[in-house]
Amino acid sequence: MIVALAGGVGGAKLADGLYRALPAHQLTVIVNTADDLDLFGLRICPDLDTVMYTLAGIANPLTGWGIRDDSFAALEMLGRYGRPTWFRLGDRDLATHVARTERLQAGVPLTAVTAELVAALGIRATLLPMSDAPVATRVQTPAGTLDFQDYFVRRHQAETVTGVVFDGIERARPPAAALRALEEAEAIIICPSNPIVSIGPILAVPGLRDAVARHPGPRVAVSPIVAGRALRGPADRMLESLGHEVSAYGVAALYQGLIDGMVIDEADAALARRIEGLGMQVLVAPTVMNDPDDRTALAVRVLAFCQQIRQEAR
Amino acid sequence: MIVALAGGVGGAKLADGLYRALPAHQLTVIVNTADDLDLFGLRICPDLDTVMYTLAGIANPLTGWGIRDDSFAALEMLGRYGRPTWFRLGDRDLATHVARTERLQAGVPLTAVTAELVAALGIRATLLPMSDAPVATRVQTPAGTLDFQDYFVRRHQAETVTGVVFDGIERARPPAAALRALEEAEAIIICPSNPIVSIGPILAVPGLRDAVARHPGPRVAVSPIVAGRALRGPADRMLESLGHEVSAYGVAALYQGLIDGMVIDEADAALARRIEGLGMQVLVAPTVMNDPDDRTALAVRVLAFCQQIRQEAR
Numbered sequence: 001m002i003v004a005l006a007g008g009v010g011g012a013k014l015a016d017g018l019y020r021a022l023p024a025h026q027l028t029v030i031v032n033t034a035d036d037l038d039l040f041g042l043r044i045c046p047d048l049d050t051v052m053y054t055l056a057g058i059a060n061p062l063t064g065w066g067i068r069d070d071s072f073a074a075l076e077m078l079g080r081y082g083r084p085t086w087f088r089l090g091d092r093d094l095a096t097h098v099a100r101t102e103r104l105q106a107g108v109p110l111t112a113v114t115a116e117l118v119a120a121l122g123i124r125a126t127l128l129p130m131s132d133a134p135v136a137t138r139v140q141t142p143a144g145t146l147d148f149q150d151y152f153v154r155r156h157q158a159e160t161v162t163g164v165v166f167d168g169i170e171r172a173r174p175p176a177a178a179l180r181a182l183e184e185a186e187a188i189i190i191c192p193s194n195p196i197v198s199i200g201p202i203l204a205v206p207g208l209r210d211a212v213a214r215h216p217g218p219r220v221a222v223s224p225i226v227a228g229r230a231l232r233g234p235a236d237r238m239l240e241s242l243g244h245e246v247s248a249y250g251v252a253a254l255y256q257g258l259i260d261g262m263v264i265d266e267a268d269a270a271l272a273r274r275i276e277g278l279g280m281q282v283l284v285a286p287t288v289m290n291d292p293d294d295r296t297a298l299a300v301r302v303l304a305f306c307q308q309i310r311q312e313a314r
Numbered sequence: 315m316i317v318a319l320a321g322g323v324g325g326a327k328l329a330d331g332l333y334r335a336l337p338a339h340q341l342t343v344i345v346n347t348a349d350d351l352d353l354f355g356l357r358i359c360p361d362l363d364t365v366m367y368t369l370a371g372i373a374n375p376l377t378g379w380g381i382r383d384d385s386f387a388a389l390e391m392l393g394r395y396g397r398p399t400w401f402r403l404g405d406r407d408l409a410t411h412v413a414r415t416e417r418l419q420a421g422v423p424l425t426a427v428t429a430e431l432v433a434a435l436g437i438r439a440t441l442l443p444m445s446d447a448p449v450a451t452r453v454q455t456p457a458g459t460l461d462f463q464d465y466f467v468r469r470h471q472a473e474t475v476t477g478v479v480f481d482g483i484e485r486a487r488p489p490a491a492a493l494r495a496l497e498e499a500e501a502i503i504i505c506p507s508n509p510i511v512s513i514g515p516i517l518a519v520p521g522l523r524d525a526v527a528r529h530p531g532p533r534v535a536v537s538p539i540v541a542g543r544a545l546r547g548p549a550d551r552m553l554e555s556l557g558h559e560v561s562a563y564g565v566a567a568l569y570q571g572l573i574d575g576m577v578i579d580e581a582d583a584a585l586a587r588r589i590e591g592l593g594m595q596v597l598v599a600p601t602v603m604n605d606p607d608d609r610t611a612l613a614v615r616v617l618a619f620c621q622q623i624r625q626e627a628r
Contacts (some may be wrong), residue, residue: 073387
């Protein structure tokens with residue numbers, strides 16, 4: 001069984017590749033929930049939904065988030081009622097939030113609610129939130145401290161991030177299933193998600209970082225930074241404003257002590273030696289996933305890299 | 315100022331006619347909320363919504379309920395999540411329930427929430443729920459006691475109704491605005507809604523029946539039964555199974571002591587003398603409203619009838 005840690009769109013793509021490359025029920029994805037928000041009285045879990053829709057094959061291929069061919073009739077009507085419409089909730093997507101919120105309000109934990117939704121969509125993998133308790137990422141910027149989705153969606157990541165806080169993280173606990181999966185995992189794969197605000201919160205949940213740190217490996221991360229740029233989102237700008245090197249090396253340095261191997265893009269081959277200096281092996285491979293076949297191809301390479309690390313360790 | 319009491323589609327049509335016939339802000343509609351239900355964790359007020367959508371000019375003209383040209387993407391997705399889909403919630407309609415539920419959960423009373431939605435849709439009339447506290451109609455049938463929407467929508471009114479209960483009615487109180495409106499009303503008009511399960515609950519709210527009973531008039535009801543049949547819905551079958559005469563006379567008898575005038579269809583002209591015997595005046599008029607012009611025409615006739623009763627009383 002393989003455990004992947006993932007945030008939103010980029011992480012979901014590799015998770016999807018792993019899902020296609022592995023036998024059914026052999027993948028567990030632990031997903032960031034620090035981006036979650038309440039909107040219109042509904043609980044929205046953007047990263048969980050992106051991974052879920054992607055694995056279910058219903059994700060919007062144009063945006064990476066939301067549902068393919070979704071309509072926006074409800075959102076337009078909510079706008080008539082004076083509600084904010086900057087968070088683009090499609091009608092089918094809204095149904096997910098309605099269904100989730102109904103169950104959460106009935107007292108069902110997010111882990112169990114997620115399992116219900118995942119089963120209903122026919123996904124034969126396990127998706128786990130990083131915690132059942134809510135955690136809220138807030139970013140410090142010159143414009144003040146902002147809720148994550150305010151910064152990320154409404155303000156289009158225009159502000160410079162000078163600090164990141166995960167509100168509620170000290171009260172969060174990893175789901176028992178997540179700790180069990182990490183303990184039993186043949187390999188742990190950190191997907192190419194933002195290391196600060198996607199993977200960062202997962203590893204900040206008390207107990208989760210330790211569970212990864214004490215795993216015997218192989219533990220492999222895939223860099224979301226290629227040729228000094230984030231493939232999508234603000235990871236590159238965040239790394240820079242928070243004082244990290246904006247490169248696959250900078251990402252590897254953040255994961256030092258937690259991983260045995262780093263997967264970097266062919267464009268970054270020149271960084272391999274420096275990253276090896278951090279005490280990890282390096283796989284140079286094409287990491288840009290433009291279509292579903294790219295996802296599976298990268299997953300196969302990553303799984304083979306894990307296998308190679310495991311054999312060398314014997 | 316005119317006060318109308320209304321239930322769903324039939325009542326909404328005459329309320330709309332009154333809205334078009336009267337100057338802005340001269341109409342208050344007190345609406346049945348005993349049909350309300352919780353579905354998917356959302357509070358749905360079918361009669362309030364039908365009146366609201368009708369007065370806003372966005373009602374579905376084919377069904378009378380729901381919103382014109384609405385789509386059903388969210389409901390289809392909720393079905394994928396294993397939720398029941400027999401209550402046909404369109405995407406735009408769903409937005410109303412999401413917006414309402416958000417505000418109710420914030421502690422805002424239904425009266426105030428309704429005023430917000432009505433204002434957002436540009437309606438220049440007052441819509442009031444019969445009470446802020448929830449009331450739930452249950453019908454007794456040979457198949458057992460059924461929730462109203464189970465009987466009405468899911469089972470297509472196929473069961474014989476042997477009794478009707480308004481759960482919670484003893485704890486319900488009329489909104490202060492409803493009592494004030496009834497006190498100040500120049501006339502009270504009971505719309506052609508089901509006298510048992512639409513107008514019945516309104517008059518059963520403690521204090522509301524008395525407020526109508528002590529009004530000096532004119533108070534006029536329009537029969538929802540034409541030529542021995544309900545224009546829509548189960549009013550005719552309900553009247554019969556509950557031991558009432560299935561006619562405009564049977565309806566007038568239910569309102570005896572509360573109204574000064576009864577409006578019956580031309581098809582029922584022969585009943586006029588008997589109804590006058592109940593101590594009320596009778597207007598014979600075309601009461602079937604097939605299009606918006608019919609609504610206004612009937613409203614004008616009803617308002618003139620009120621005027622005539624008022625002048626005769628002087």
